[in-house]
Amino acid sequence: MRTYFNDLPKTALGASYWIFAVYLVLPLALMMAMSFKDANFIAFPIGNWTLSWYGKVIQDKQFLEASLYSIGIALATTISATIIGVWIALLVSAENIWGKAVIFALACLPAVVPGLINAISMRIFIRAVDIPTGTFAIILAHTVHAVPFVVIMVLTRLRSMPANLVDAARDLGADPFIAFLRVTIPYLMPALFGGMIFCVLTSIDDFVRTFFLGGYQPTLPMLIFAKVQGGMSPEINAMATIVLVVTTAVGLYAEHFTRRSRS
Amino acid sequence: MQPVVHFKNVNKSYGALTAVDDLDLAIAPGQFVTLLGPSGCGKSTTLRMLGGFDSPTSGEIYLEGKPISHLPPNRRNVNIVFQDYALFPHLTVGRNIAFGLELKGMESAAIHKRVSDLLALVSLQDHAERMPAQLSGGQRQRVALMRALAPDPNVLLLDEPLSALDAKLRQQMQIELKSIQKKTGKTFIFVTHDQEEALTMSDVIVVMNKGRIEQMGGPDELYARPRSRFVANFIGQSNFLEGTVASVSGGIASVEWRGNAVNADVNGTAPIPGDHVTVALRPEAVFCLSRKPEDRQSLKGRIDQRVFKGAHTSLTVKLDNGSTLEAQIDPVALSHIEGDDVWVGWRDRDAVLLAK
Numbered sequence: 001m002r003t004y005f006n007d008l009p010k011t012a013l014g015a016s017y018w019i020f021a022v023y024l025v026l027p028l029a030l031m032m033a034m035s036f037k038d039a040n041f042i043a044f045p046i047g048n049w050t051l052s053w054y055g056k057v058i059q060d061k062q063f064l065e066a067s068l069y070s071i072g073i074a075l076a077t078t079i080s081a082t083i084i085g086v087w088i089a090l091l092v093s094a095e096n097i098w099g100k101a102v103i104f105a106l107a108c109l110p111a112v113v114p115g116l117i118n119a120i121s122m123r124i125f126i127r128a129v130d131i132p133t134g135t136f137a138i139i140l141a142h143t144v145h146a147v148p149f150v151v152i153m154v155l156t157r158l159r160s161m162p163a164n165l166v167d168a169a170r171d172l173g174a175d176p177f178i179a180f181l182r183v184t185i186p187y188l189m190p191a192l193f194g195g196m197i198f199c200v201l202t203s204i205d206d207f208v209r210t211f212f213l214g215g216y217q218p219t220l221p222m223l224i225f226a227k228v229q230g231g232m233s234p235e236i237n238a239m240a241t242i243v244l245v246v247t248t249a250v251g252l253y254a255e256h257f258t259r260r261s262r263s
Numbered sequence: 264m265q266p267v268v269h270f271k272n273v274n275k276s277y278g279a280l281t282a283v284d285d286l287d288l289a290i291a292p293g294q295f296v297t298l299l300g301p302s303g304c305g306k307s308t309t310l311r312m313l314g315g316f317d318s319p320t321s322g323e324i325y326l327e328g329k330p331i332s333h334l335p336p337n338r339r340n341v342n343i344v345f346q347d348y349a350l351f352p353h354l355t356v357g358r359n360i361a362f363g364l365e366l367k368g369m370e371s372a373a374i375h376k377r378v379s380d381l382l383a384l385v386s387l388q389d390h391a392e393r394m395p396a397q398l399s400g401g402q403r404q405r406v407a408l409m410r411a412l413a414p415d416p417n418v419l420l421l422d423e424p425l426s427a428l429d430a431k432l433r434q435q436m437q438i439e440l441k442s443i444q445k446k447t448g449k450t451f452i453f454v455t456h457d458q459e460e461a462l463t464m465s466d467v468i469v470v471m472n473k474g475r476i477e478q479m480g481g482p483d484e485l486y487a488r489p490r491s492r493f494v495a496n497f498i499g500q501s502n503f504l505e506g507t508v509a510s511v512s513g514g515i516a517s518v519e520w521r522g523n524a525v526n527a528d529v530n531g532t533a534p535i536p537g538d539h540v541t542v543a544l545r546p547e548a549v550f551c552l553s554r555k556p557e558d559r560q561s562l563k564g565r566i567d568q569r570v571f572k573g574a575h576t577s578l579t580v581k582l583d584n585g586s587t588l589e590a591q592i593d594p595v596a597l598s599h600i601e602g603d604d605v606w607v608g609w610r611d612r613d614a615v616l617l618a619k
């Protein structure tokens with residue numbers, strides 16, 4: 001592979017990478033730039049710059065409510081997905097459990113089922129068991145979607161854990177529960193943290209499941225979608241920019257944290 | 264004296280495989296006991312059963328006279344040092360050592376004192392705040408040892424704790440371990456497959472093979488008086504002479520070996536004339552002379568190979584009776600060269616009959 005690529009002129013490779021990078025970043029940059037435009041339509045040139053759209057967004061009660069609602073759902077999703085995910089990972093990594101492979105496959109299924117199918121089936125399911133659409137149903141769907149990622153991250157970490165660590169804790173006087181709390185959980189911390197950040201981000205990002213399962217109260221993506229229906233405006237750009245900056249910051253911090261604790 | 268640890272008819276099988284086979288072992292308090300044997304002979308399994316990580320398939324283990332097979336590891340007053348140390352990576356050295364003390368409900372001032380005392384014992388006072396990843400192999404080894412000693416167990420178990428260290432550090436740690444054992448007066452049960460390590464450190468060596476005890480005794484006793492071919496070969500090297508007992512008198516058997524009469528200690532066995540026996544003979548017990556000695560028995564041969572090994576010289580002697588014998592001689596005392604005729608022999612007590 002290497003020698004094959006070496007035959008290509010370096011400049012061609014470099015140039016095509018930069019084209020790709022521009023393609024990645026340019027739309028985001030445009031969106032951000034437009035959020036500073038002092039006019040209520042989106043087009044070049046920008047002309048006068050302003051922060052007024054941000055002022056408007058921050059004072060927008062709908063935006064604040066939707067944000068808090070999304071964050072609340074994300075936190076509830078994270079807590080339940082983490083507990084269930086860790087539990088399944090422990091089950092799968094235990095030595096003498098019958099049907100390990102089946103448990104693992106079932107837990108991972110939601111990661112590969114298309115979001116739309118997942119959403120429709122959940123909708124049918126909650127109707128069948130008489131759960132109303134709304135917050136609880138959204139959390140259910142988000143949790144099902146997030147669990148596989150927690151399972152895989154925790155399982156990977158568990159597999160790298162020296163078997164003797166728990167034995168050593170038991171040997172020094174810890175009962176199984178204390179050993180789990182004081183040795184296994186701290187050891188899993190980087191994976192747990194990474195998994196939790198992932199849960200938060202996917203939950204906040206989710207549109208399809210929320211669309212099918214939500215009630216009248218909009219989450220952030222629903223609100224933005226509703227606003228876009230009424231036509232693009234720099235205000236939407238400002239909203240999107242805020243979401244982008246916050247989620248990127250959280251993601252980068254998580255990456256930094258897991259990398260540091262891994263070394 | 265009551266044994267501190269007593270395995271009574273303990274068996275452990277994994278399916279069809281018998282890892283520990285009818286083990287009967289009593290260990291006196293305050294001793295440095297080594298379980299020695301080849302890979303897979305059941306040493307770790309024995310230790311893990313005592314620690315509480317495996318339970319015997321049958322039989323019972325007694326700790327200070329009380330049966331403990333039903334107790335979980337956290338309720339046994341023994342601690343183990345694992346081969347890979349198993350230090351908690353998220354805790355500092357000090358917190359690692361304090362782990363067992365905290366679980367005992369000791370006050371934090373007392374814990375602090377005990378941790379610094381233990382660290383001082385291995386000259387690691389300045390390392391209490393370090394993380395395990397920041398320590399060298401030898402330092403980790405010491406921390407693991409102190410962590411296991413901290414809760415003041417009756418018996419300390421060590422499963423090949425030195426095998427990850429390089430040769431030099433290993434020798435240093437052997438001496439250090441032995442001196443810590445003496446200082447604390449605790450019973451150490453040490454597992455290794457390295458016979459030299461066992462000879463250096465132990466008060467008692469338990470030689471194991473295929474889940475059974477081959478022989479148990481002091482290092483010098485095992486070396487000088489091996490009872491089986493396995494022990495004679497596993498600890499040091501031996502020549503084996505197979506022959507037929509001709510007569511026995513005064514604890515010395517005269518054995519007919521390839522047309523020669525050779526003498527050997529009966530070594531606790533009760534041979535009768537006509538028995539087929541094996542005699543074990545250490546190479547360093549063999550003497551080589553250029554002329555036939557008048558005052559003692561000797562066999563004639565010719566030097567086939569001569570290898571200088573520094574502290575001694577190793578000779579392979581082809582005897583006139585058709586067999587070969589390994590001998591070790593002083594490198595300066597004699598200047599035998601390959602092809603020289605020699606007369607070899609040994610003191611009667613230095614050759615021993617084997618029971619099996």
Ligand SMILES: Nc1ncnc2c1ncn2[C@@H]1O[C@H](COP(=O)(O)OP(=O)(O)OP(=O)(O)O)[C@@H](O)[C@H]1O
Pocket residue numbers: 277280281282300301302303304305306307308309456
């Ligand atoms: N959990 C297990 N399941 C099945 N067989 C096992 C298990 N643990 C040990 N054994 C088997 O029992 C036998 C004894 O193993 P053990 O670990 O006690 O040997 P050992 O003397 O400590 O060897 P080593 O020097 O290689 O550590 C081996 O044949 C091993 O394969």
Ligand SMILES: [Mg+2]
Pocket residue numbers: 306307308422
């Ligand atoms: Mg072992």
